[in-house]
Amino acid sequence: MNAFQIKWLLLSLLVSSVIGGFDLPSKHDRSYYEQTGDVVWDVPMKEKLIALTFDDGPNPIATPLILELLKTYHAKGTFFVVGYRLDKYPDLVKREIRESHEVANHTNLHTYFKKNTSKQAVRAEIQSLSSKFEDHNIQESPWFRPPGGYYNDIVVQVAKELGYHVVLWSWHQDTKDWSKPGVDKIIAKVLDNARNGDIVLMHDHVGGSMQTVEALKKILPELQRRGFKMVTVSELVSHGIME
Ligand SMILES: [Zn+2]
Numbered sequence: 097m098n099a100f101q102i103k104w105l106l107l108s109l110l111v112s113s114v115i116g117g118f119d120l121p122s123k124h125d126r127s128y129y130e131q132t133g134d135v136v137w138d139v140p141m142k143e144k145l146i147a148l149t150f151d152d153g154p155n156p157i158a159t160p161l162i163l164e165l166l167k168t169y170h171a172k173g174t175f176f177v178v179g180y181r182l183d184k185y186p187d188l189v190k191r192e193i194r195e196s197h198e199v200a201n202h203t204n205l206h207t208y209f210k211k212n213t214s215k216q217a218v219r220a221e222i223q224s225l226s227s228k229f230e231d232h233n234i235q236e237s238p239w240f241r242p243p244g245g246y247y248n249d250i251v252v253q254v255a256k257e258l259g260y261h262v263v264l265w266s267w268h269q270d271t272k273d274w275s276k277p278g279v280d281k282i283i284a285k286v287l288d289n290a291r292n293g294d295i296v297l298m299h300d301h302v303g304g305s306m307q308t309v310e311a312l313k314k315i316l317p318e319l320q321r322r323g324f325k326m327v328t329v330s331e332l333v334s335h336g337i338m339e
Contacts, residue, residue, distance in 0.1 A: 159301070238260050265295045295332065
């Protein structure tokens with residue numbers, strides 16, 4: 097980088113910080129937050145445990161089918177629920193709890209915390225879902241997954257203040273099922289990369305798509321055949337701590 101480029105870079109940094117004002121969130125990287133333990137991506141361990149996570153639900157068609165499949169293969173999952181969908185289908189979330197799965201916070205309106213995120217906005221989005229869980233007598237787990245995985249220092253800090261841990265997913269287990277990539281691609285993503293301590297990202301609400309459900313019909317028996325146990329995020333994390 098020459099002197100001119102450095103000057104330009106400094107100038108653009110200055111401009112963006114002025115435009116962004118005081119609320120422009122900065123972001124530490126993965127290694128920083130893995131050291132502080134405030135954000136979880138995966139939990140390396142010797143045991144053959146994997147956490148399947150399902151975001152954006154509940155969905156009246158896909159969620160019950162996923163619950164049936166999990167039951168068939170003695171698997172537990174973690175459902176990152178959004179508030180506006182809980183409003184419509186609270187009984188499905190209650191069923192998730194009743195069947196010993198984990199229910200966790202994915203904001204009220206599925207808000208992306210990008211630039212200009214304020215503490216107040218993050219707090220309101222987490223808390224309004226939290227109070228809905230309370231109204232329905234649904235026990236939520238202490239996990240928070242910011243929509244789209246958009247985290248920054250403010251998101252992590254507010255989550256922490258409210259008693260949550262931020263949980264993302266294993267980078268090699270992002271199925272992108274929300275984009276309807278095809279059943280075989282979802283299956284291959286999970287099975288080609290499955291390692292101990294993985295957190296797999298899937299969605300039980302993808303408008304009009306049954307790809308995740310179809311993929312699970314192959315993924316669950318194969319993981320079971322390889323000796324993996326599918327557990328909640330809480331169980332996965334607790335095994336990581338014990339090692
Ligand atoms: Zn989401």
